[in-house]
Amino acid sequence: MTYKRPADRYTKKAKSEGFAARSVYKLEEIDRRTKLLRPGLRVLDLGAAPGSWTQYAAPKVGAKGKVVAVDLEPLRVPVGPNVVALVMDALGDLSVLDPYGPFDVVMSDMAPHTSGIAFADAARSEELVERVLDVSERLLVPGGTMVAKIFRGEGFEPLRARMRTLFDEVRLIKPEASRSESVEAFLVGIGRKGPAGAPEGAAKKDAT
């Protein structure tokens, strides 16, 4: 028999506010604390299904912005004209994303199917974060922001060190909506350092 977790206040709130998942309140807190989303930004949402982060981000970036939502599974919510939904494996060929970039924000709520074996689950989560960093190196504009969910394990500090080479500031955020018993947290990279010749984006232009 599969265990069904009782609905907590965030699950009930998400349902009453029409969001596909309680995860939306993690993004809301990250947005509040880091000023992540604003009109006109181009956002890559990795691990987007069922769709609450996309539902939150799309109206925030508005008609002049866009959200490219990527997941192994299709979104389970209707989306507006500023959203492109792609069913694909983020561990696969990243060049597929090139025509949709560059991005001002790369955010990931990707999580592996958990096995209950903590070190194995952490290793698979860290592999996903490595991928988010690969995408950010490839498609995030100078000045842009990266957010990635991580299950903290042995690979956490090397990953944080890699992020520090790419971003001016790296924060670790454990949102209130993240269950206290969960090892998950969110690495936030603020201010992507710009390699010479990197594409200029809305994030960079707004800063000048």
Ligand SMILES: C[S@@+](CC[C@H](N)C(=O)[O-])C[C@H]1O[C@@H](n2cnc3c(N)ncnc32)[C@H](O)[C@@H]1O
């Ligand atoms: C916690 S859910 C995301 C919830 C979503 N942010 C929302 O608010 O509705 C994690 C998602 O990561 C996706 N995922 C895991 N591995 C992936 C991969 N390699 N490529 C793309 N998506 C992946 C899963 O399919 C799952 O939908």
